[in-house]
Amino acid sequence: MKTYLKRAFQLSDSGVKGLAKSIWSFFLYYVSFVPPMICVFLFADRLLNGNTGKPVVYLLFMLAATLVMYLVINYNYKTTYDETYQESANLRIDLAEQLSKLPLSYFSKHNLSDLAQTIMADVASIEHAFANAVANSIGFAIYFLVISVALLIMNWKLGLCVLLPVLTSASVLFLTKKLQVRDVNKHYDKLRDISESFQNAIELNQEIKSYGLKEKVEAQMDQQLDESENLQWKAQITQTIPVTIGQTLSILPIGITATVGLSMLASGQVSILILLGYIIMAAKLSGAMGGVLLYLTEIFYLDARIARIGEIKNHELQGGEKAVLSDFNVEIKDVCFSYQKDTQVIRHASFTAEQGQITALVGPSGCGKTTMLKLISRLYDADSGTVQIGGTDIREIHTDSLFKYVSIVFQEVILFNTSIMENIRLGRLDASDEEVIRAAKLAGCNEFVSRLPDTYQTIIGENGAKLSGGERQRLSIARAILKDAPIIILDEIAASLDVETEVQIQTGLNHLIQGKTVIVISHRLMSIENADKIVVMKAGTVEACGKHAHLLKQSPTYRKMIEKSNLAEKFNY
Numbered sequence: 001m002k003t004y005l006k007r008a009f010q011l012s013d014s015g016v017k018g019l020a021k022s023i024w025s026f027f028l029y030y031v032s033f034v035p036p037m038i039c040v041f042l043f044a045d046r047l048l049n050g051n052t053g054k055p056v057v058y059l060l061f062m063l064a065a066t067l068v069m070y071l072v073i074n075y076n077y078k079t080t081y082d083e084t085y086q087e088s089a090n091l092r093i094d095l096a097e098q099l100s101k102l103p104l105s106y107f108s109k110h111n112l113s114d115l116a117q118t119i120m121a122d123v124a125s126i127e128h129a130f131a132n133a134v135a136n137s138i139g140f141a142i143y144f145l146v147i148s149v150a151l152l153i154m155n156w157k158l159g160l161c162v163l164l165p166v167l168t169s170a171s172v173l174f175l176t177k178k179l180q181v182r183d184v185n186k187h188y189d190k191l192r193d194i195s196e197s198f199q200n201a202i203e204l205n206q207e208i209k210s211y212g213l214k215e216k217v218e219a220q221m222d223q224q225l226d227e228s229e230n231l232q233w234k235a236q237i238t239q240t241i242p243v244t245i246g247q248t249l250s251i252l253p254i255g256i257t258a259t260v261g262l263s264m265l266a267s268g269q270v271s272i273l274i275l276l277g278y279i280i281m282a283a284k285l286s287g288a289m290g291g292v293l294l295y296l297t298e299i300f301y302l303d304a305r306i307a308r309i310g311e312i313k314n315h316e317l318q319g320g321e322k323a324v325l326s327d328f329n330v331e332i333k334d335v336c337f338s339y340q341k342d343t344q345v346i347r348h349a350s351f352t353a354e355q356g357q358i359t360a361l362v363g364p365s366g367c368g369k370t371t372m373l374k375l376i377s378r379l380y381d382a383d384s385g386t387v388q389i390g391g392t393d394i395r396e397i398h399t400d401s402l403f404k405y406v407s408i409v410f411q412e413v414i415l416f417n418t419s420i421m422e423n424i425r426l427g428r429l430d431a432s433d434e435e436v437i438r439a440a441k442l443a444g445c446n447e448f449v450s451r452l453p454d455t456y457q458t459i460i461g462e463n464g465a466k467l468s469g470g471e472r473q474r475l476s477i478a479r480a481i482l483k484d485a486p487i488i489i490l491d492e493i494a495a496s497l498d499v500e501t502e503v504q505i506q507t508g509l510n511h512l513i514q515g516k517t518v519i520v521i522s523h524r525l526m527s528i529e530n531a532d533k534i535v536v537m538k539a540g541t542v543e544a545c546g547k548h549a550h551l552l553k554q555s556p557t558y559r560k561m562i563e564k565s566n567l568a569e570k571f572n573y
């Protein structure tokens, strides 16, 4: 049972315990209505037997029963809400921790807006269902089972009059579950699409305006909203009809029990007291079932949400152990990799980048250079073959250990919406302000930072929105200088720098790469002509390796690139 609940609702161990406690409290909640009914029943029995004395005992009993009810309701409320909110807080933390450990390949295969929706909306839906529906429905089901046995034993005919309509009302809902879930999920998926479209429209605002796409984008959104409205209508109809039928059926036990009971009373098959008891019970179960039917629909829609959360929670993490490395030669051996199934981006690539040397990756756009750097830094794991550092397969090294040895400066700089000081300090969290400023100066940041209103304390906006491309790039170089890792990976770092800034960061770069294993991509071939080794890539394969002069003779791709590069130098607008 525990394993089933854990898997079915993606609960933690404490979550299962909490749910069990909550189910128990709901069971007690329903049971707590029984003593007052027994009290009424006994009092009626006394009256019918002609005993009209003081009903003080019954009143006291009723008072005690009401007090117990109050305590049970309190316990139920506290248990359910405490456990629910604790578990959903744990779930959110678990998901956030899991996301931080997932390999980058997971994110390239999933839609980010979808992930955000899963963490926010799906967890909120589960939280709501747990606080209201799940424990309540299960608690009611157990209570219903116990009461059913008692009712059938005492008088099976009247028992069936109470139970059958209640069971039929629940069956209507279960029989139409597939249909309801299908339509509600269609609407829900559309809402996710809309949320993604809105996010895209906001992110691409500049492009939409500059290419005059406003009306087209608005029309697409209008259409999506119309489709969503239609789907919502459809979902509401498929949901409302069975719920209404179910709720109507759930009221029937009172009428049926009264009708059948009275005829049984007339023929002497049942006493007035028993009939009264069954009618009270029918009324009680009818009322409870009306609410439970609504809860059941809420539980039906949890499946897809729980599945999405399960997919994140159970996704395989990158393995590896803590490691201390002292040799930083990087060796790529027969590596193959694809982002998506069937589209291999790296094919049987092999080369070595030696410590103390600069190794440059060159090749036509899209040939897999950046992908290769991502494999070397274990942002992705190779599908086959190995990437080794100092003879150790990096899959055996935990990423926390590995990242200590690798500094990466990518073409696309990611910055946080905090101060310049804190953005650079991400390179080494225990660095002092002086060390941060020294790294910033070496990377050529000081000049533009000193012009900012709060210099190093200036908040730079989301992903450094308040900075130019070149300034953002220099901050990421400063980060790498501060980290001072033995393996340096540079992907097109000069792409958004002007000539003057490039000269400024040259000293910093020379300082950064001294004695390190440097692997660099640069489209400006002149800047890598003096590299110790140039690796020429073509369509995911390594075509040739060597120095500039050697490659000019041996590699047609390299020769072609040099020729094109010379032509590009002559390009005029």
Ligand SMILES: Nc1ncnc2c1ncn2[C@@H]1O[C@H](COP(=O)(O)OP(=O)(O)OP(=O)(O)O)[C@@H](O)[C@H]1O
Binding pocket: 108, 339, 340, 345, 363, 364, 365, 366, 367, 368, 369, 370, 371, 372
């Ligand atoms: N996250 C991703 N998901 C799916 N495909 C990707 C992803 N990143 C890159 N690709 C594809 O992999 C191939 C290699 O891309 P990569 O960025 O490694 O090339 P590159 O040689 O660095 O290109 P460029 O010189 O233009 O930067 C390309 O076809 C690209 O479309």
